[in-house]
Amino acid sequence: MATFKIKRYNPEIQREPYYEEFQYDPPEGTTLLDSLNEIKWTQDGTLSYRMSCRSAICGSCAVKANGHAILACQRQAEHVIKNDTVVLEPLGNMKPIKDLVVDFDPFWEKINKVTPYLKPEETKPEKERHQSQAQFSIIDDSSTCIMCGACYSDCNVLEVDDNFLGPAALAKAQRFVGDSRDKDRKARVEQLSEPGGIWDCTHCGECVERCPKPAEPFHRIKEIMTVALEEGVHNNNGARHALSFTKSIKHSGRLNENVLPVESIGFLGVKGIVNLVQDNLKMLMQGKVPTVIKDVFGLIPVGLRMLKKGKIPPIIHHSVDDVDDVKRIFKELKQ
Amino acid sequence: MKFALFTGCVSKGATRELMVSTMKTAEALGIDFVEMKSAACCGAGVVSEQSPILADALNARSLAIAEEQNLDMVTICSTCQGILKKSECKLDSDEEYKEKVNYVLKEGGHQYTGGKIKLKHFANILATPEGLEMLKSKVVRPLEGLKVAAFYGCYVLRPSEQSEYDDPDNPTGMEDIFEALGATPVYYESRVKCCGFPIVMMNKKASHDMAGNALADAIQSGADVVVTGCPLCHLSLDSYQPEIDKLKQLGYSVPILHLPQLVALALGIDSKELEIHKHIVSTPNFENKLAKLGAA
Ligand code: SF4
Ligand code: SF4
Ligand code: FES
Numbered sequence: 225m226a227t228f229k230i231k232r233y234n235p236e237i238q239r240e241p242y243y244e245e246f247q248y249d250p251p252e253g254t255t256l257l258d259s260l261n262e263i264k265w266t267q268d269g270t271l272s273y274r275m276s277c278r279s280a281i282c283g284s285c286a287v288k289a290n291g292h293a294i295l296a297c298q299r300q301a302e303h304v305i306k307n308d309t310v311v312l313e314p315l316g317n318m319k320p321i322k323d324l325v326v327d328f329d330p331f332w333e334k335i336n337k338v339t340p341y342l343k344p345e346e347t348k349p350e351k352e353r354h355q356s357q358a359q360f361s362i363i364d365d366s367s368t369c370i371m372c373g374a375c376y377s378d379c380n381v382l383e384v385d386d387n388f389l390g391p392a393a394l395a396k397a398q399r400f401v402g403d404s405r406d407k408d409r410k411a412r413v414e415q416l417s418e419p420g421g422i423w424d425c426t427h428c429g430e431c432v433e434r435c436p437k438p439a440e441p442f443h444r445i446k447e448i449m450t451v452a453l454e455e456g457v458h459n460n461n462g463a464r465h466a467l468s469f470t471k472s473i474k475h476s477g478r479l480n481e482n483v484l485p486v487e488s489i490g491f492l493g494v495k496g497i498v499n500l501v502q503d504n505l506k507m508l509m510q511g512k513v514p515t516v517i518k519d520v521f522g523l524i525p526v527g528l529r530m531l532k533k534g535k536i537p538p539i540i541h542h543s544v545d546d547v548d549d550v551k552r553i554f555k556e557l558k559q
Numbered sequence: 560m561k562f563a564l565f566t567g568c569v570s571k572g573a574t575r576e577l578m579v580s581t582m583k584t585a586e587a588l589g590i591d592f593v594e595m596k597s598a599a600c601c602g603a604g605v606v607s608e609q610s611p612i613l614a615d616a617l618n619a620r621s622l623a624i625a626e627e628q629n630l631d632m633v634t635i636c637s638t639c640q641g642i643l644k645k646s647e648c649k650l651d652s653d654e655e656y657k658e659k660v661n662y663v664l665k666e667g668g669h670q671y672t673g674g675k676i677k678l679k680h681f682a683n684i685l686a687t688p689e690g691l692e693m694l695k696s697k698v699v700r701p702l703e704g705l706k707v708a709a710f711y712g713c714y715v716l717r718p719s720e721q722s723e724y725d726d727p728d729n730p731t732g733m734e735d736i737f738e739a740l741g742a743t744p745v746y747y748e749s750r751v752k753c754c755g756f757p758i759v760m761m762n763k764k765a766s767h768d769m770a771g772n773a774l775a776d777a778i779q780s781g782a783d784v785v786v787t788g789c790p791l792c793h794l795s796l797d798s799y800q801p802e803i804d805k806l807k808q809l810g811y812s813v814p815i816l817h818l819p820q821l822v823a824l825a826l827g828i829d830s831k832e833l834e835i836h837k838h839i840v841s842t843p844n845f846e847n848k849l850a851k852l853g854a855a
Contacts, residue, residue: 291748380753380769383769383772384764385762419762423758424765425757426766427713427714427753427757428717428753429713429714429716433718433719433727446604450611453608453609461760462761465605466605466608469603469605470602470606470610473617477599477600478600479569479572481568481569525801526799529839530839533836533838535839542571544598544599545597549620550617550620553663554613556663557610557612557663559609
């Protein structure tokens with residue numbers, strides 16, 4: 225016999241959610257969703273959750289089991305029951321509506337924000353638009369997303385910032401950024417490089433861990449980053465951070481922590497500095513506080529604090545031994 | 560025990576006390592760390608944003624250097640560990656890709672074979688049954704009464720297939736080490752979360768909010784000190800702690816130690832030698848506990 229500790233919520237009856245325990249012994253091989261169904265059918269018909277396909281296709285049944293998002297129909301009950309108990313809760317980062325059902329509206333709004341459809345060239349080909357196997361394989365993984373919201377639920381950035389597009393929308397964005405038939409690649413990566421986009425992802429890897437399909441958003445986000453850098457969309461802290469970081473390794477084989485923050489906020493190369501001055505003058509003229517001022521002042525307190533404690537990285541930046549070989553690898557790969 | 564030590568950049572830069580305490584711990588435990596002085600930065604998941612194959616080539620080179628020395632490789636940074644591991648998995652699972660990378664390495668005299676050596680975080684070496692026994696036998700100053708909260712760092716946990724921990728959603732390796740040292744582990748939900756460091760230059764507020772939520776959780780769960788295996792987490796949780804709004808509002812603060820610093824305290828090395836005073840945050844509570852243990 226196992227205990228299913230389920231978070232119950234029905235605002236029409238009681239304002240605060242509470243946990244209710246159900247006893248049920250899932251037969252070997254049955255899924256978590258089967259167990260929920262059994263409990264609903266035989267113990268409490270008011271228990272609410274979403275389901276449809278029962279075969280990990282429709283993406284309806286994602287819930288949190290023991291604190292982490294999973295598809296209830298994709299896991300065997302016995303695999304999630306630990307010490308005879310499983311705790312079931314609604315997905316995170318979305319408002320609960322009733323029991324395990326949450327409000328997906330913000331999720332869909334963000335999907336819509338990335339223009340989730342193909343924008344092909346106007347001129348129509350005689351027949352279909354061809355894609356080679358290699359071209360298709362770039363978007364193969366992101367195409368597998370079933371919009372279950374498991375990634376969205378456990379994303380560490382969404383826990384603190386609603387403005388973040390989030391893993392599912394960004395995986396969907398890669399589906400079109402990487403599509404050889406789409407004409408808006410550059411415009412797409414420009415939009416995705418704005419605040420709330422790709423560079424706000426904190427690499428926590430939760431979305432990769434929770435995704436029931438090969439879509440694994442974090443990997444897709446990194447693919448978009450590579451495209452953005454290739455397309456020359458460099459005028460933001462995230463892109464400059466990546467460029468400065470890689471440049472530092474190219475010169476010395478290791479990271480120069482003194483230079484990285486300064487270059488990240490805009491002081492990167494002549495072109496970067498020209499851009500920085502132009503952008504910030506524009507902001508000044510519009511009566512806004514130039515971001516560079518905020519950024520520079522943002523670096524000062526932590527810098528001083530570290531200086532006082534003797535934690536500033538050595539001013540003379542040493543290279544790794546045999547740095548010439550490192551430089552050679554960069555050259556060989558045309559970086 | 561002899562290992563090739565991949566130091567990473569941060570232990571040579573902003574958290575040099577990590578390097579100091581690692582070497583002292585190793586010495587006290589009789590572990591021989593051979594520093595990999597020609598290994599390049601792991602790329603921290605940032606070089607791969609620009610060019611995935613570049614990051615993999617640099618990491619294949621580092622792994623090849625350890626192979627040449629015929630030594631298992633130890634990292635002291637969760638990020639280095641995760642990133643090197645990711646490259647290793649990519650190379651080992653795709654023969655054609657490995658050949659392509661090896662072609663790039665050839666002229667430098669390195670070739671990556673794969674499967675010859677193991678790649679582990681220092682914590683994973685200590686958290687084995689043998690490692691824990693060794694620790695217990697060498698502890699001269701049990702950290703009694705010290706409540707210690709682990710902060711693992713994302714990259715040693717996720718993706719779980721590449722993690723060295725048995726149950727990356729609910730790991731116990733760090734806590735097992737704390738117990739072996741005589742300390743009391745504090746279990747709290749945020750110990751497996753992100754510290755926010757990767758986006759501190761892009762979205763400072765979100766970054767600090769993540770760190771703040773995690774630290775508030777640790778403190779409310781009773782921690783005297785938070786211990787991490789990742790110097791980037793350390794920067795986020797310690798160097799930036801005075802700027803974290805949530806903690807300011809709650810009037811909280813908590814010191815953050817590197818794992819080898821905590822281990823070394825129990826091995827009888829004093830706080831000063833471990834450069835714990837170089838950290839930004841200290842609390843009277845922690846200072847008192849150290850003094851009581853005779854470790855100040
Ligand atoms: S890796 Fe990025 S997108 Fe994925 S869950 Fe973490 S912060 Fe969110
Ligand atoms: S990316 Fe994966 S976890 Fe996220 S919605 Fe799609 S299928 Fe679900
Ligand atoms: S019910 Fe369709 S995915 Fe689970």
